[in-house]
Amino acid sequence: DAEQLLVAVMHYAGSCQLASPSKTLCVRFLSKIIELQWSRSPAGGALDLAKLQLSDMVANWALGLPKLMWQLRDRNLAASTAAAETLRLIGQRTRLLDAAASDTLQASLVTLFCVSVPGKGTVFGPFRQYPPALQRTVLEAVSYCPRRSEKLSLAIRACLSEATSVSSIGALVEEIL
Numbered sequence: 787d788a789e790q791l792l793v794a795v796m797h798y799a800g801s802c803q804l805a806s807p808s809k810t811l812c813v814r815f816l817s818k819i820i821e822l823q824w825s826r827s828p829a830g831g832a833l834d835l836a837k838l839q840l841s842d843m844v845a846n847w848a849l850g851l852p853k854l855m856w857q858l859r860d861r862n863l864a865a866s867t868a869a870a871e872t873l874r875l876i877g878q879r880t881r882l883l884d885a886a887a888s889d890t891l892q893a894s895l896v897t898l899f900c901v902s903v904p905g906k907g908t909v910f911g912p913f914r915q916y917p918p919a920l921q922r923t924v925l926e927a928v929s930y931c932p933r934r935s936e937k938l939s940l941a942i943r944a945c946l947s948e949a950t951s952v953s954s955i956g957a958l959v960e961e962i963l
Contacts (some may be wrong), residue, residue, distance in 0.1 A: 792819065792840055804809040804854075813851075813868040817875060820844060824880035845882055848872065852894040855924075856880050863920065866912075870923040877930025885932070892935045895928060899938075899945035913945055929955045 799812035851869040858866045874881050898911045913924060
């Protein structure tokens with residue numbers, strides 16, 4: 787049934803190789819399920835995941851997308867793009883995450899830009915390695931976060947102050963910060 791299929795796809799998405807095309811397919815499939823179920827349209831979703839007790843499982847999977855992107859870095863740009871597009875979709879067009887989950891998402895997005903490591907200083911995340919189109923998608927996802935955290939804004943500024951590809955996304959950065 788639908789519940790078993792969704793659980794199986796989430797499990798497979800978590801266990802397949804980072805660089806495999808299957809990773810991308812799983813992320814895209816789950817993104818479509820999220821779009822159908824949590825769309826802000828009045829018609830509602832095609833599956834009643836609330837009855838299936840899967841809302842929390844899907845939300846937790848979505849909260850893991852920034853970590854997946856960090857792990858992928860630039861090894862599987864198709865999967866990174868699918869993950870970033872899913873994050874943008876969640877912020878832009880769904881009701882999947884509540885305010886607390888949105889705060890958790892923002893905290894995990896910080897590592898895509900940079901973190902301060904004692905003894906090493908600032909360590910930059912994979913955002914700087916992404917092509918401009920993927921950088922734009924990540925920033926668009928960030929732009930839909932409500933109550934953007936200061937920590938995330940500072941990480942973006944620090945990352946982009948050192949980046950060379952800022953010109954193509956500069957206007958978007960100014961808009962969201």
